Amino acid sequence: MVTQNGIDHPQLDALRTEKEHHLHHERGDVGGQYHDQEDIDGIRIGDEHFKAAEKATRRQEAAELSREKDEEKPAEPVLVVVMGVSGCGKSTLGAALAHTFGIPFVDADSLHPKSNVDKMSNGIPLTDEDRQPWLERVRAEALRAVKEQSESHSQESAGRTLKGIVVGCSALKRSYRDVLRGFNQGRSAFHQPNSEISGSSSALPTYFVHIRGSRDALMKRMEIRKGHFMKAGMLESQLQTLEPPEETGEQNVVTVDLEKSMDEQIEQAKEGLRKLGLRV
Ligand SMILES: Nc1ncnc2c1ncn2[C@@H]1O[C@H](COP(=O)(O)OP(=O)(O)O)[C@@H](O)[C@H]1O
Ligand SMILES: O=C(O)[C@H](O)[C@@H](O)[C@H](O)[C@H](O)COP(=O)(O)O
Numbered sequence: 001m002v003t004q005n006g007i008d009h010p011q012l013d014a015l016r017t018e019k020e021h022h023l024h025h026e027r028g029d030v031g032g033q034y035h036d037q038e039d040i041d042g043i044r045i046g047d048e049h050f051k052a053a054e055k056a057t058r059r060q061e062a063a064e065l066s067r068e069k070d071e072e073k074p075a076e077p078v079l080v081v082v083m084g085v086s087g088c089g090k091s092t093l094g095a096a097l098a099h100t101f102g103i104p105f106v107d108a109d110s111l112h113p114k115s116n117v118d119k120m121s122n123g124i125p126l127t128d129e130d131r132q133p134w135l136e137r138v139r140a141e142a143l144r145a146v147k148e149q150s151e152s153h154s155q156e157s158a159g160r161t162l163k164g165i166v167v168g169c170s171a172l173k174r175s176y177r178d179v180l181r182g183f184n185q186g187r188s189a190f191h192q193p194n195s196e197i198s199g200s201s202s203a204l205p206t207y208f209v210h211i212r213g214s215r216d217a218l219m220k221r222m223e224i225r226k227g228h229f230m231k232a233g234m235l236e237s238q239l240q241t242l243e244p245p246e247e248t249g250e251q252n253v254v255t256v257d258l259e260k261s262m263d264e265q266i267e268q269a270k271e272g273l274r275k276l277g278l279r280v
Helices: 010-026 037-046 048-072 090-101 114-121 128-152 174-181 215-224 232-241 262-275
Strands: 078-083 105-107 164-168 206-212 253-257
Touching: 078 090, 078 128, 078 174, 090 105, 090 164, 090 206, 090 262, 105 128, 114 128, 128 164, 128 174, 174 206, 206 262, 215 232, 253 262
Parallel strands: 078 164, 078 206, 105 164, 206 253
Antiparallel strands: none
């Protein structure tokens, strides 16, 4: 093995061997003992191909070093929002993902003020004004839960691959998602959506897992579900309000198929989140 500054260089080793064979061959010396050290030194200094290989090896080493450093860094907490219209499976998949990641799950339904629940129970769709304080509360609750987690479970959470919280929330419009991302704080996000910001607030980076399916499949789900305040008749208004995040150019969005089994949905979500750089 060729070493440089005490470090093994398998790529260099292979290239030198290949180069030596080439020289031996040119000199009719194939298979014989190779003694001409000056030639080898000459190759090291002068051969562009060889220099490029050395550079590539050094780059590879630097990349490996930086990857190792990244892996040592404690993962920062994230907010994963499982979103979609009523009945798409947010509570089911959200709870399952949280369980898989070993982090808490909060169902945004439980954070609606009574007035919103009363409205929806009576078949009246919510307005932007109804939703704004609710969405702000969801974001605030996520921040509170993550802060509490980091203060009280620092040891317990140290070995987890993902830190943070999963929230199930319809998050139908882009402007609603911006509230969940922590954008536009202190002013109405609904009337001033910030189209230039498509990432996530650095305080708690936010990712969306959108459960997407056909109107028919959604209607079947809502009809099966018993005892929920949101009745199937509300699906139409939900679909009309929905701005699919896949169609708005937003970042940090993963799509999951509504008609897949829960295990398949978990895999789809994990694969998508991994592609976005999360360690799940
Ligand atoms: N992957 C799935 N496959 C089959 N049924 C599902 C799946 N996910 C959820 N469901 C069912 O669909 C209905 C709605 O799911 P739920 O999680 O309550 O949706 P949401 O929270 O979006 O309103 C429930 O009866 C639930 O058991
Ligand atoms: O923004 C809204 O109109 C509501 O949040 C709605 O989208 C949500 O779906 C209800 O809270 C019902 O709860 P389920 O989504 O669990 O049916």
